Amino acid sequence: ETGVTQTPRHLVMGMTNKKSLKCEQHLGHNAMYWYKQSAKKPLELMFVYSLEERVENNSVPSRFSPECPNSSHLFLHLHTLQPEDSALYLCASSQDGASSVTSNTGELFFGEGSRLTVL
Amino acid sequence: AQKITQTQPGMFVQEKEAVTLDCTYDTSDQSYGLFWYKQPSSGEMIFLIYQGSYDEQNATEGRYSLNFQKARKSANLVISASQLGDSAMYFCAMREGTSSGYALNFGKGTSLLVTP
Numbered sequence: 001e002t003g004v005t006q007t008p009r010h011l012v013m014g015m016t017n018k019k020s021l022k023c024e025q026h027l028g029h030n031a032m033y034w035y036k037q038s039a040k041k042p043l044e045l046m047f048v049y050s051l052e053e054r055v056e057n058n059s060v061p062s063r064f065s066p067e068c069p070n071s072s073h074l075f076l077h078l079h080t081l082q083p084e085d086s087a088l089y090l091c092a093s094s095q096d097g098a099s100s101v102t103s104n105t106g107e108l109f110f111g112e113g114s115r116l117t118v119l
Numbered sequence: 120a121q122k123i124t125q126t127q128p129g130m131f132v133q134e135k136e137a138v139t140l141d142c143t144y145d146t147s148d149q150s151y152g153l154f155w156y157k158q159p160s161s162g163e164m165i166f167l168i169y170q171g172s173y174d175e176q177n178a179t180e181g182r183y184s185l186n187f188q189k190a191r192k193s194a195n196l197v198i199s200a201s202q203l204g205d206s207a208m209y210f211c212a213m214r215e216g217t218s219s220g221y222a223l224n225f226g227k228g229t230s231l232l233v234t235p
Contacts, residue, residue, distance in 0.1 A: 033222060035225075040227065041227065042121075042123070042224075042225045042226055042227050042228075043210070043225040045222050045223075045224070048222050056222060088162060090162075090164065092164070107154060107166045107169060108164075108166070108223055109166070110156075110163055110164035110165075111163065112161055112162045112163040113162040113163070115162070
């Protein structure tokens with residue numbers, strides 16, 4: 001069992017639906033991330049939360065809405081998505097601020113991802 | 120501009136042989152960190168190895184080693200004594216001093232297939 005748990009693992013939704021992806025980390029970390037992984041493209045950083053505050057919104061369309069109620073939980077609310085939004089959405093966590101950029105104690109721990117299909 | 124370049128979309132290696140997965144990076148920062156992750160078909164990204172820009176020695180973790188050539192801006196992953204379970208996608212990633220939180224920039228990945 002990983003330290004980062006994502007639900008649901010698979011989701012199929014229509015373009016008019018509203019759904020949410022959930023991420024929970026059991027590692028005591030204080031930073032959480034959403035990445036999008038599409039076929040044949042690099043992982044794209046979507047959102048970063050550090051100490052429950054959003055520090056990065058990487059030009060993501062407003063149909064994606066993140067929520068971080070506490071340091072252990074992260075949500076991605078989905079509304080009126082497009083077929084091109086179909087992808088694997090990966091959640092990650094890390095211990096922010098504990099070390100410098102050049103230290104290996106800040107690696108990201110990932111969940112297994114939520115596979116989203118938009119019809 | 121792409122910060123991490125992995126030029127090998129797919130690689131084959133025979134079991135028990137060594138394989139090198141290429142990674143070049145682009146940054147103007149003096150302080151940065153380089154990571155390699157493995158992604159099996161289950162989807163989870165598994166951290167393998169890390170190299171800091173100031174580290175003078177190449178990083179090693181069991182069968183994984185990182186061939187760090189700073190002047191060439193390359194950070195190739197070497198897997199020795201390949202096993203069937205090494206078949207997966209492998210991603211090179213970089214954290215720069217300007218990264219938000221500790222976010223990583225990833226390359227497109229290399230698909231490795233280990234054959235018997």
